[in-house]
Amino acid sequence: MKHGKNYLKNTKLVERSKLYDPIEALELVQKTATARFDETVEIAIRLGVNPRNADQQVRGAVVLPHGTGKTVKVLVIAKGDKAREAEEAGADYVGAEDMITKIQSENWFEFDVCVATPDMMSLVGRLGRVLGPKGLMPNPKSGTVTMDVGKAVQDIKAGKVEYRLDKAAIIHVPVGKKSFGTEKLNENLQTLMDAIIKAKPAAAKGTYLRSVVLSSTMGPGIKINASRF
Numbered sequence: 001m002k003h004g005k006n007y008l009k010n011t012k013l014v015e016r017s018k019l020y021d022p023i024e025a026l027e028l029v030q031k032t033a034t035a036r037f038d039e040t041v042e043i044a045i046r047l048g049v050n051p052r053n054a055d056q057q058v059r060g061a062v063v064l065p066h067g068t069g070k071t072v073k074v075l076v077i078a079k080g081d082k083a084r085e086a087e088e089a090g091a092d093y094v095g096a097e098d099m100i101t102k103i104q105s106e107n108w109f110e111f112d113v114c115v116a117t118p119d120m121m122s123l124v125g126r127l128g129r130v131l132g133p134k135g136l137m138p139n140p141k142s143g144t145v146t147m148d149v150g151k152a153v154q155d156i157k158a159g160k161v162e163y164r165l166d167k168a169a170i171i172h173v174p175v176g177k178k179s180f181g182t183e184k185l186n187e188n189l190q191t192l193m194d195a196i197i198k199a200k201p202a203a204a205k206g207t208y209l210r211s212v213v214l215s216s217t218m219g220p221g222i223k224i225n226a227s228r229f
Contacts (some may be wrong), residue, residue: 006034011220019125019225022189025214026182033178033216038069040186040217042174045196046210055203058171059164061142062195064188069177074156075099075111077120077138080150086115089153096120103127109134109219114147115144115152135162148222159188163196169210189214193229 010032020028026041033039049056050085075084075093077100086094093099093111100123106129114131114139116124124131124138131137136146142162143211146152163171192211200208209226 014220014222022228023223025222025224026185028218028222030178031212032219035218039178040174041098041176044213045171047169048207049204051169056201058199059140059141060199061160061162063155064159066184066188072156073111074153075114076149077116077124078149079201082117085150086153089150090157091153113156114138115149117147145180
């Protein structure tokens with residue numbers, strides 16, 4: 001892979017072998033985010049668990065105090081009073097069988113998060129093959145299968161993010177935008193890390209936080225000293 005001049009210039013600001021303190025890393029990631037747009041700051045956390053074992057899965061959701069800086073479109077699949085509750089809470093799209101048909105027949109995915117009430121999951125389950133690979137399938141562990149759809153929508157709009165292991169035992173989560181500044185980014189980062197540490201499976205042995213790397217959309221990775229969390 002060939003990198004541009006700006007990327008190569010920014011890599012010189014980062015000591016590859018150094019483990020930075022969180023605040024120091026956040027200050028540095030803003031210096032290396034030199035694109036002409038407001039870059040997203042993301043964390044990549046490699047955990048000491050085996051994602052192939054059911055008792056070592058790490059998945060959940062947390063509301064970042066300052067949000068992600070992204071406008072999130074929410075689809076709620078519900079009926080009756082719960083549909084009205086979702087609309088009042090600010091859901092972008094609300095429906096039941098009509099929305100399921102729209103996704104199936106039109107290949108429609110103009111939403112970032114899907115919330116459903118438990119009674120609708122028998123119908124939503126039909127969409128597993130198309131929603132699952134896109135990470136859009138409602139799930140009780142992430143709070144997107146719930147009767148309290150109003151709170152779910154409000155939390156998502158306020159900056160709720162989902163974290164989950166990939167096949168390489170790594171979690172990728174955005175923690176905000178460059179424009180947030182160090183203080184807000186740090187509060188978001190600490191909130192996320194606290195949630196992931198609390199989610200440590202009982203079956204996990206040895207070092208839990210193997211590596212923590214911070215980066216911006218177009219910038220180089222910055223290694224953080226995981227023991228600081």
